Amino acid sequence: MQNINQGELLRRINSPEDIKGFSIEELTQLCNELREYIIGVLSENPGHLASSLGTVELTVALHYIYDVPMDSLVWDVGHQAYSHKVLTGRRDAFENIRKFNGLSGFPRMKESEYDSFGTGHSSTSISAALAMAIADKINGKKNHHIAVIGDGSMTGGMAFEALNHAGSTDADLLVVLNDNGISIDKQVGALSQYLTKITTSATYNRLKNKIWNLMGGNSGAYSKRTTLFKKIAFATKSLFSGKSNFFEALNIRYFGPIDGNDIKSLVDTLSDLKKIKGPKLLHIITKKGKGLNAAENNPTKYHAPGVFDPQTGETPKKDKSENAILKFQDVFGETLVELAKKYDNIVGITPAMLSGCSMTKLQEVFPNRTFDVGIAEQHAVCFAAGMAVRNTIPFCNVYSSFMQRAYDQIVHDIALQQLPVILCLDRSGLVGEDGATHHGAFDLAYLRCVPNLTIAAPADEHDLRNLMYTAVIQKSRS
Numbered sequence: 001m002q003n004i005n006q007g008e009l010l011r012r013i014n015s016p017e018d019i020k021g022f023s024i025e026e027l028t029q030l031c032n033e034l035r036e037y038i039i040g041v042l043s044e045n046p047g048h049l050a051s052s053l054g055t056v057e058l059t060v061a062l063h064y065i066y067d068v069p070m071d072s073l074v075w076d077v078g079h080q081a082y083s084h085k086v087l088t089g090r091r092d093a094f095e096n097i098r099k100f101n102g103l104s105g106f107p108r109m110k111e112s113e114y115d116s117f118g119t120g121h122s123s124t125s126i127s128a129a130l131a132m133a134i135a136d137k138i139n140g141k142k143n144h145h146i147a148v149i150g151d152g153s154m155t156g157g158m159a160f161e162a163l164n165h166a167g168s169t170d171a172d173l174l175v176v177l178n179d180n181g182i183s184i185d186k187q188v189g190a191l192s193q194y195l196t197k198i199t200t201s202a203t204y205n206r207l208k209n210k211i212w213n214l215m216g217g218n219s220g221a222y223s224k225r226t227t228l229f230k231k232i233a234f235a236t237k238s239l240f241s242g243k244s245n246f247f248e249a250l251n252i253r254y255f256g257p258i259d260g261n262d263i264k265s266l267v268d269t270l271s272d273l274k275k276i277k278g279p280k281l282l283h284i285i286t287k288k289g290k291g292l293n294a295a296e297n298n299p300t301k302y303h304a305p306g307v308f309d310p311q312t313g314e315t316p317k318k319d320k321s322e323n324a325i326l327k328f329q330d331v332f333g334e335t336l337v338e339l340a341k342k343y344d345n346i347v348g349i350t351p352a353m354l355s356g357c358s359m360t361k362l363q364e365v366f367p368n369r370t371f372d373v374g375i376a377e378q379h380a381v382c383f384a385a386g387m388a389v390r391n392t393i394p395f396c397n398v399y400s401s402f403m404q405r406a407y408d409q410i411v412h413d414i415a416l417q418q419l420p421v422i423l424c425l426d427r428s429g430l431v432g433e434d435g436a437t438h439h440g441a442f443d444l445a446y447l448r449c450v451p452n453l454t455i456a457a458p459a460d461e462h463d464l465r466n467l468m469y470t471a472v473i474q475k476s477r478s
């Protein structure tokens, strides 16, 4: 790779230890250099761009305040952890990320001791970090545990299951909720509306934190005054937001929202939170794609944009000629629209992969018959089963490797009840750069043993169209 500027400070950093003595000005400069480096590398060697640009300050602040690998740092999905890789001894190797024999695009324990847990599929971080906190306590260790999870990944059931567990423990766990208001596509669901509501009622949070400080803040005095604090906080809460705080209702202390792209504010807040025991959540607001205008303006396209111009963000023009190579996902999306025009009881269901599987095409024409249910594969499949009970023809499209999550729903909710659901598994087979976590390598093995299931694998685009048609005809007759 030619002329990729590593920056004056960045060039000298071989481990997070090297940033410990930095001033806020130096940390700010480091963030700028990290952004420039990530943009430079990814413009030539494609990867997950926008998410990693949004978490630069957070990564620097976490490594500045905490001592990974002694403290655990678990990144949810891990597609936003590029600065973490660069700061933890993998700066030069970063240029070969997602290449054969290069760095993985996601955290991987075998790759580095700084990767506290391997990820790739979403919503696992809170479970893993909570477990580490509890296990370390059993082993007599006094360290910290941090899970960083996006607002999209927070919609996954496992995240709620883990929060429910965490709230019943005294585990030293910090959940950083990285709220950029978007998943890959537009964020959906009630949680996102709720986060917007608490962000806009920031007055309440400022007041609450003032009361927290007045009551003794992090000093031991707090615990003695908890009841009074709770009473005051509760009263002010209903004044400002009308509802109680969801996370606090689960016994997890809520802090924020703060500007997650402001390094000083992050450093100050994290150093305070480090002193607070028990499960807690810091809500930060970040800008997905920060530092590259094109990515800030179109975070869906720049989630993983392919090669681009590092100055303008411009991507190569798409081949729209007759000879252009069609993607399976586009054939799927267009055929689904054709079929939906003929059969008005066809519905489309996707767990947060609307543009990934081209169901955007159905959404454009039939928004009321398209359901993006969030990163919730289990719910998507059971929801499809419920739809089938009520005389619709559900097309439920889930990436093959993510479908592993919904195995019981296929067996219990669809197959055993012999419900006419059409499951479409995208990205089946080897997927290339995303690597082992994303290969659709197991679907035939895990599906062939399920009763009442017809499995078909299209050899080409024509087969795909014909099979979708055949599936609809069969379902509409059954």
Ligand SMILES: Cc1ncc(C[n+]2csc(CCOP(=O)(O)OP(=O)(O)O)c2C)c(N)n1
Residues within 6 Å of the ligand: 051, 077, 079, 080, 120, 121, 122, 149, 150, 151, 152, 153, 154, 180, 182, 183, 184, 288, 351, 352, 353, 375, 377, 402, 405
């Ligand atoms: C189980 C699972 N389903 C779907 C995905 C695909 N996926 C990767 S990132 C992502 C969006 C995550 O959104 P968020 O957590 O808000 O992070 P952001 O990209 O906005 O920083 C999705 C749906 C996945 N990795 N794992």
